[in-house]
Amino acid sequence: MARHTAPPPPFPRLEPFKVACSTCCLRHICLPTGLAPAEIEQLERMVHGRRVVPRNTVLFHAGETFESIYVVRTGFFKTSAIAEDGRDQVTGFQMAAELLGLDGICGGAHTCTAVALEDSQVCVIPYAKLDDLSRDFEQLQQQFHRLMSREIVREQQVLLMLGAMRAEQRVIAFLMNLLKRLQVRGFSSSSVVLRMTREEIGSYLGLTLETISRTLSKLQDEGMLEIRAREVRLLKQRQLSQLVRQAA
Structure with a gap:
């Protein structure tokens, strides 16, 4: 008797960028914070689109080439990596206005896997374009660094929890x-x-x-x-x- 296997989960798809950064309800805790209207407009043009990521679907795998930063628009994600003993170790949980993909900046490839815990959406920002624009807009560069620092602080807090x-x-x-x-x-x-x-x-x-x-x-x-x-x-x-x- 032939075995029936479940179809693979759908790949995340890219949709037009319908909600502008300037009108997004998360703008006060996201990349547009502190930017002038003209700068926000350029940031909006840089965003490739909004990617729909259904529940249990992988946004990116460990080992994949790093190309973009993802800002969680709606939903919830987890990131995980393979520990030395072969276990799948959860490394973080990300929610709206938080960044995914920062792990790929250093070596040019993702070191963890990101999976949606519920039906979610992310804004896709090509890192090369973000890097170029940050050089022109000091406020954007500062805000991006603040968001990166927020992630570092969160990881440090986890280490303190585990150790003490x-x-x-x-x-x-x-x-x-x-x-x-x-x-x-x-x-x-x-x-x-x-x-x-x-x-x-x-x-x-x-x-x-x-x-x-x-x-x-x-x-x-x-x-x-x-x-x-x-x-x-x-x-x-x-x-x-x-x-x-x-x-x-």
């Missing part, structure tokens, strides 16, 4: 960081919807799936959290912050 925090502290710090990032984008100040699985959170934090589940259940039993399916409501944020700051 207990399992419970890692989980709390992850949830509060996610809440803070979403709040800047206009979402709730008290709850988050987890687009990633608990297993993916564990991979990112260096914890097992069982530890993630046990920790969340413990915090809920203590009245710190309320969990409904994928929504997590942080009920006692002050106490949670204090737990994170406690010495290991």
